[in-house]
Amino acid sequence: KQEVTQIPAALSVPEGENLVLNCSFTDSAIYNLQWFRQDPGKGLTSLLLIQSSQREQTSGRLNASLDKSSGRSTLYIAASQPGDSATYLCAVNNNDMRFGAGTRLTVKP
């Protein structure tokens, strides 16, 4: 059974810092990996989708990388802003979807 781990569980940074969130998974036979953002009490919003044949995807200040062979993905957030404060989840797509527990990010003004 696929296991997905996210480190750190929580992160607090001052505004303007660049930061990296980590995701690791145990089974490399995946279709893709997806990063989501969740605000308190809300559903999940898709940020980036990396197909298994890709190495990275970029959207604005976000960059996600995938190393399938080592079972790792990172989400890089450049020049963080208070509006980036949320929980970030990675999900690994086999036949079903397996989620990490998330990283709770706080960006202080």
Next chain:
Amino acid sequence: DVKVTQSSRYLVKRTGEKVFLECVQDMDHENMFWYRQDPGLGLRLIYFSYDVKMKEKGDIPEGYSVSREKKERFSLILESASTNQTSMYLCASRSWGQGRSYEQYFGPGTRLTVT
């Protein structure tokens, strides 16, 4: 834009009631999912459906059933609601098949309280 809608944002039910949570997607996605999310436990898969009239148990199917009579609609049924089913319920859909993105989209969630 893909849209996944859930019938209620907030729901309060009594112990023993039969509860229906409805999810509708408008992008002709083959796969649909029901999760529950609890503090400290993350997202846990209850049931998923590859296609119409198909269903697979997830990690925590006990106390739940599902129905998928039409491609766009996936219903979660709590046969006899209990207080330990108080949770946030999230529905998702995903395209499936050759040439598709396999990207998953979520609804806004239903906060269910069972008293």
